[in-house]
Amino acid sequence: MEYAVRGKVVIEADKLARSGKSIIYTNIGNPHSVGQSPLTWPRQVLSLVDLPPSAGVDHPDVLKLYPSDAVSRARELQSMMGGSGTGAYSHSQGVLGIRQDVADFCASRDGVPCDPDLIFLTNGASAGISHVLQTCVSGEDDGVMIPIPQYPIYSATLALLGGRQVGYALDEGNGWEANVSSMERSLQEAKDAGVNVRAFVLINPGNPTGQVLSKEAVGEVVKFCAKHGLVLLADEVYQENVYCEGKAFTSCKKAAADMGLLGEVEIASFHSTSKGIFGECGRRGGYMELTGFDKEVFGQIYKLASSGLCSGLPGQVMTSLMVKGPPSDGESFSSFEREKGEIFGSLKRRAQMVADGLNAIPGFTCNAAEGAMYVFPRVTMPPGAAAAAAAEGTNVDTMYALSLLRETGICVVPAAGFGQEEGRSGFRTTFLPPEETMEEAVRMFKTHHEGFVEKYK
Amino acid sequence: MEYAVRGKVVIEADKLARSGKSIIYTNIGNPHSVGQSPLTWPRQVLSLVDLPPSAGVDHPDVLKLYPSDAVSRARELQSMMGGSGTGAYSHSQGVLGIRQDVADFCASRDGVPCDPDLIFLTNGASAGISHVLQTCVSGEDDGVMIPIPQYPIYSATLALLGGRQVGYALDEGNGWEANVSSMERSLQEAKDAGVNVRAFVLINPGNPTGQVLSKEAVGEVVKFCAKHGLVLLADEVYQENVYCEGKAFTSCKKAAADMGLLGEVEIASFHSTSKGIFGECGRRGGYMELTGFDKEVFGQIYKLASSGLCSGLPGQVMTSLMVKGPPSDGESFSSFEREKGEIFGSLKRRAQMVADGLNAIPGFTCNAAEGAMYVFPRVTMPPGAAAAAAAEGTNVDTMYALSLLRETGICVVPAAGFGQEEGRSGFRTTFLPPEETMEEAVRMFKTHHEGFVEKYK
Known part of the structure; x- marks a missing residue:
């Protein structure tokens, strides 16, 4: 590895x-290690959530250090944790109220309903990727399609699991586009070689390649996975990092919904607090959303999440703050x-x-x-x-x-x-x-x- | 699983x-979920470390909410992170200064030197256990000795890795003592069945069994592992939880040192912020110390740690606070x-x-x-x-x-x-x-x- x-x-x-x-x-x-400053308001909320109420939200001098919209959000988060606070293991999938925040964010982004029971709060994106790959690979004949070039978490995890990498080339001469005919060719070659191809990794926006796929290009990938019964791992951790005028991020789930393929293809979408504008890598926060999964596979992923007990609560809190910022009428909104x-x-x-x-x-x-x-x-x-x-x-x-x-x-x-x-x-x-x-x-x-x-x- | x-x-x-x-x-x-309160001072330090300095340690009103010994410790921790703060990935093994705190704690507990370069800060104890087991098990003929009864992280991880459980019975009639002759018998039976036994798990104090082993009993286990070339996984997460008068916790490393076996046996010791008196489960903090490990195996474990980038920084900070409390002449010492x-x-x-x-x-x-x-x-x-x-x-x-x-x-x-x-x-x-x-x-x-x-x- x-x-x-x-x-x-x-x-x-x-x-x-x-x-x-x-x-x-x-x-x-790793933005903060090279000089990017953390956003102030999310840190203020996190800091308050970790304080016992008498030393924090209920302290008579709390407003001397914290803005009122950080105090109110901290109270809301503490109430979601039902008195257990950030020092207790949560539900294996994460605090329900925070999963609801994530579901609201996804629903508003995609215009498609999102169920908090299908959200897993994870230690960065890495933990979720590893859990899904574990359910796809059970022996050396199981393969996963990964882009060339790819981000090494995929090759490293596959090496650990003893599965096969089935590469599909991104077209450098064409803005690193994924090309369906080359995907079909790679799949066929792998099948001919006796590989049981189980899953497909799409990284959009791309890492290490930086491209942003059009809605049509994302749709082609979704169709390909639906056609061949492949689990689609949608690495969407750079969804906030789109710089190119005229381009926009399209989630695999949104593309599937627009083609009427929702529920016809198993999509695991990953997001993280480490990237975007937050850059909160050290927090190890993130989530995955499972769409269209077989009930038994879902159960296996749940067990894997349970065996790590839960993701870190500070990362869960940061995930909530990433998907739901300060209220627009609060004192922190404009500085945020x-x-x-x-x-x-x-x-x-x-x-x-x-x-x-x-x-x-x-x-x-x-x-x-x-x-x-x-x-x-x-x-x-x-x-x-x-x-x-x-x-x-x-x-x-x-x-x-x-x-x-x-x-x-x-x-x-x-x-x-x-x-x-x-x-x-x-x-x-x-x-x-x-x-x-x-x-x-x-x-x-x-x-x-x-x-x-x-x-x- | x-x-x-x-x-x-x-x-x-x-x-x-x-x-x-x-x-x-x-x-x-999961102590905090059933009413145990978090310790106040560690939470105050953690809360301050997460605030950008101008909103925290350097804020003119900071002493209205935080005691001065929390402020000074937060400054020390921020300085250890070299400006990156809790939002950046750290070194794969964790922040060096915090590993030094852990090394000082282990050295003082055992009276044996401890090298911070052999410490890994981990997401709870689970992550370290999983990494070490991964290096021990590469196929279905590889086995690991686990106590009966055991804590399910061992059986679950072995099931995931496709390795064999080799049970050794704890003696219920004799205070759940581990008995060398039964260990020898289990090992021999496994060898006879073609199992390549690679490692041995000792949980002390015991989970689910609650026994505290004497120094002599721990020494017997260390000798057994040295004799048979087994990696010793020393699950020592309950080391602060000893209630029985006249009994004391002895680390495997200390027992090895006292018998002149230091360096003769590979010992991975695990500790966690989740247990003890802190009970900070949600923080997912912990560490492992590797003693006597083969350089190549150490390198493999390093790679595994790298593939998860690093453990969560809030957990790393809490680990530092667990092994090094407030100064005895500070204002928080007596309440802590x-x-x-x-x-x-x-x-x-x-x-x-x-x-x-x-x-x-x-x-x-x-x-x-x-x-x-x-x-x-x-x-x-x-x-x-x-x-x-x-x-x-x-x-x-x-x-x-x-x-x-x-x-x-x-x-x-x-x-x-x-x-x-x-x-x-x-x-x-x-x-x-x-x-x-x-x-x-x-x-x-x-x-x-x-x-x-x-x-x-």
Whole structure:
């Protein structure tokens, strides 16, 4: 099992950091670690919810530190927990009132009803993904279709479960679009090889690829899964991170509903407090919604959730705050919206600037980051690089990333860690560090690449 | 896979609760859900750590709501996180400064040095247990020795991994002691059956059995594991819950050190914020310490931890506060100690009262709860019960627990969910609800049992 975003290059970066080198971490979508500030109001509510009432919401001086709309929301959350508070295990699926908040959010987003009994509050998206994959894979003949390139939680979890990866290529020349004929071809090849294909992973907006799929493209995937009886894992954690004018996020559930396929296909949708504008990774909050699932499979997923007892309550609380912000007539609304707007505006500028900057480097080709937090440039390697990497017992991508790290302090993830077509090279970088840092990083990408090309020409 | 503490009886209890019946939940060690108050000072520190500094530690009115020793500790924790705060993923093993707090605690408890690089901060104890078992079990011939009775996380995780349970009996007639000759016998039988036994689970203080092992008894287990090359999973989450005069908790690491076996046996020790006096289950905090591990296995465990990115930061913070309380010269020290003393004193009285009360019921035999949060009485069933249960398609323990639930509202876990010797019957109950509730529960256990005996005589 490999997990590239925490792999060899990162371990080397940590070592260099301990020896005093200044590192720009662009290896992982971890916004607060590279300078993004947390939103104030959700933290105020969370902070109050954790205080025993006499030391918090009922304290005579509470309004000296907390705004009144944080106090009222904290009371509401404490009341949902029925006196148990954030120190007790909740229901295995999470606090019912918070699941209702999530259901209201999904229903309003999609215009389709949503049942809180089908929501699981999870430790980030990872825990839910792992539970669903466990029910799909019971032996080495079971396969799951994953995009190429993909996010390594899928390959790593499949490796742990002993199942098969069935890759379907995203079309880099066509904005990383998923293409039904290539999906059909991959599926047929896998079937011919004796693989029992059980599930399909769609990451939209894409990671590491940053594309935002049109409603029609999402619909094609849903139809494909319905036709072949595949469980659809809809990784929708970047749904708030859409920067491209004229594009919008469409959930798989919404696409299914619009085609009359609701209930005809098993869809597990994942969301997280770690991404979006919140960036609350350390909270390990998130949810999954199960639509159209067989009752027995649902029962298995419930048991898996039960065996971890429940997700962390602070993450559950943050999930509630993500899907339901301060009231529009409260004292925090305008500052909350201002903070969100500043973060989003800056992410959008960085998405554009980094893609443009990389495209301006001879030898780099980089699709636009329509969404998510990453770009995934293709880098033309000089002719001597492959042999040099082989001599070092590594691949070109890793050698390149290590060279970049040692020379510039920028820590990216080799593209090989996500999968890519034969002969392609490159890396994934976030655009999360502050704007001036990312501008400097783009200059360093260029300088390093020129030196690398000269060295291995 | 079954997970009895969240199984059939609990689901039925939840259903009855929704229809208005009053339920006494004694099925799970979830103290805050049944009236135990959280300790105030740790919550105050946690609450402050989550606030952005300008709204928290640096706010001019902070001392109106928070004691100064909570403010100083929150500053210390924020500084350990290096500006990233609780919203960022930490190192895969957890925040280094918090691992140092844990290492200091272990070193002081055991009188043996402890390296923070061998500590993993985990989501409760469950996540660490799962990671270690994953490295021990790679196929259906790999086995793990678990006590009979055991806590279901072990049987459930082994079932998921497709490994074999190799039970070793605890001696009920002898205070649930682990007996080396029975351990040797079980191991030999498993080897003869072709099982590759890889690991050994010791739960001390015991769950569901409540015994506290002597230093000598712990030493015997360590020697057994060293002799046979077994990884020792030391489930030590109840180490603060020792009520029996003259008994004390001994860690496996301490026992190993005293026999000169440190480094000769692989020990994974687990602890949690969920138990002890904190009872902070919802926080999902905990740690594991790996002693004497092979470097390659350590690397595998590191990868598994990385694939979940990190444990929740609020749980990491609570772990720090569990192992390092307020300073003894600060304003919160005496109230913190008083709150802890009240909770501990009450747990100790309940442990005694419940065991005595159950023993006074004809047909019940119950070992003392020397530690932990449970008793595991043996119940002599009336002659007609087995046939009635079989007719209902269930086992006697489950029928008994459902009957108890419907009649009295008390929700226990059938003993069968933990494993027990052939022909034995009973259940596990916590003694976590308030003292007057537990006294009433003991009376209801008696009344229900008399009715049950009459019905199935």
